[in-house]
Amino acid sequence: MTPEQSVWFAETFGALVSNVGRAVLGKEKPVRLVLTALVAEGHVLLEDAPGTGKTSLAKALAATVQGTHSRIQFTPDLLPSDVTGVTIYDQGSRTFEFHPGPIFASVVLADEINRASPKTQAALLEVMEEGNVTVDGVAHPVGRPFMVIATQNPIEQAGTYRLPEAQLDRFLVKTSLGYPDRASSIEILGGARDRTAGLTPRITTEVVGTMADLAQAVHVDPVVLDYVARLLEATRDDAQTSLGASVRGGLALVRCAKVWAAAAGREYVTPDDVKELAQPVLAHRLVLDVEAEFAGVTSLDVLDRLLDQVAPPVLRTV
Known part of the structure; x- marks a missing residue:
């Protein structure tokens, strides 16, 4: 990536964040994380209470x-x-004709994914990994860009099917929106019901592919890879x-850090890029020891401690 390309990338990315932020108020970091996942060609898991703007985020992004x-x-x-x-x-x-399902879209909101059976969850996770839907032996590509934003409610767990750890590992990022601050709440309450209706496109889907290709050209020094x-x-x-982050998790962290x-x-x-992204990229990939869970320890707590313990590489001067 040349300096000119990096300037264009930063300006374009900032414009995307600003545009999505018109519909999802006061949530710049989660919006940046979701856009990072989009450009890194990955998927997002949102764990949040109802009514926090998950659908608005997906619509605004598309x-x-x-x-x-x-x-x-x-x-x-x-x-x-x-x-x-x-x-x-x-x-x-x-002749047999294929009738595509709702998975054929640029941005797919899989609402309350843990309420479906494991078989249906597996069908979704297959297309997330492969980028194709195979029906009766015929592969149908879903196109580019393609991102799934899956949601889970942290409440009302009765009758749900918890995502296995191996399936959680397929999500590039896990984050949450949370409730807006008071100023944003006032603006939301006094505005239109659907804040995504007036949004205009900032780029085309083809440009998203260009940005994804450019991001892969970002340099990662071997000392940073050693840190990861x-x-x-x-x-x-x-x-x-009892189970740490896999190599897939490390690859995901490097991909996100490049974007x-x-x-x-x-x-x-x-x-610092690695430290900033370690929690949203790695936390959901950890399986805690039973005793740690009983003690109220979370994956975020473990990563916080490890980020303090594992020394980052020292800045080199030439």
Whole structure:
């Protein structure tokens, strides 16, 4: 990435954050994280209470990049074909025709994903990983960009199917919006019901692909990669975890750090980028020891402690 490209990237990314922020007020960091996941070509898991703006975020994101948006309400009786689509026989033409499901959109909101059966969850997670929907042996690409924003409620866990750790690992980022501050609440209460209606696109979906390709060219020094590797090892060796972050988690952290650096107008990743993203990228990949869970320890607590213990590389001077 050249200095000119990094300036363009930072300006474009800032414009996207600002545009989405017109619909999702007072939540700049979560918006930046979700946009980082979009450009890094990953998916987001939002764990939040109802009514915090998750649907507005997905709609605003799709409108900002001139993409399509769909919303799937996950329920216990939802079938995999309700998500991916189905092949139907046309008697007139005597051929089978594929009718795409709601998964074929730029930004897909999978609302309350943990309320669907594991079989339906697996159908969604397959297309997240492969970028294709396979029906009757035929692969149908979902296009680029493609991002799933899945949501979970931290309340009302009765009748839900908890996502297994191996499936949680498929999400690039896990974050939450939370409730807005008072000033933002006043503005929301006094404004239009649907704040996404007036949004205009800032870029096209093709430009998102260009940004994704540029982000991959951001330089990561071997000492920064060593820092990431030491963090991963520390999560595995910690006494309060029974399962640490995988290599996939490390790759996800590096991918996000590249986009985060480019969004700041830099052509290189710093240790601060890694520290800033460690919690949203790695926390949901950790499995805590039973005793630690009983003691009220969280994955965020473990990562906070490890980030203090694992020394970042010293800035080099030439």
